[in-house]
Every structure is written in structure tokens, then in C-alpha cells.
Amino acid sequence: xxxxxxxxxxxxxxxxxxxxxIAHALPKLGRKKERILDAMRAKGIPGPVTxxxxxxxxxxxxxxxxxxxxx
Numbered sequence: 001x002x003x004x005x006x007x008x009x010x011x012x013x014x015x016x017x018x019x020x021x022i023a024h025a026l027p028k029l030g031r032k033k034e035r036i037l038d039a040m041r042a043k044g045i046p047g048p049v050t051x052x053x054x055x056x057x058x059x060x061x062x063x064x065x066x067x068x069x070x071x
Contacts (some may be wrong), residue, residue, distance in 0.1 A: 020052030
């Protein structure tokens with residue numbers, strides 16, 4: 001019985017992880033973008049790098065959610 005539920009458990013974990021990535025990326029790309037860019041610049045991280053990371057996080061979250069690379 002547990003073996004049959006393993007695939008559902010992995011699906012739930014994959015969706016939680018994808019949701020976390022997407023939730024972490026949205027403030028970098030949304031309404032709070034300027035505040036986050038200012039905070040990153042204060043730490044010495046250039047603004048374009050922060051935006052690129054945000055886009056990568058969003059893309060990775062979406063690809064994980066749809067199951068790209070999952071066997």
C-alpha cells in the first residue's frame with residue numbers, strides 16, 4: 001500500500017518545492033521590485049543580477065511544477 005502512495009508523496013513534495021521557488025521569485029519581479037533591488041544594491045549585488053536570478057527562480061519553479069525532468 002505504501003509503495004502505491006510513494007508517487008503521490010513525491011508529487012506533493014515537487015509541487016511544494018515549485019511553489020516555494022515561485023513565491024521567492026515573485027517579489028523580485030513584482031510590485032516590491034524596487035525595494036528588493038535597493039536592498040540588494042546595498043549588499044553589493046548589482047540590480048540586473050537580482051532580476052536575472054528572479055527570472056531563473058520563476059522559470060525553475062514552473063518547470064518543476066510541470067514535471068520537467070521527472071521520471
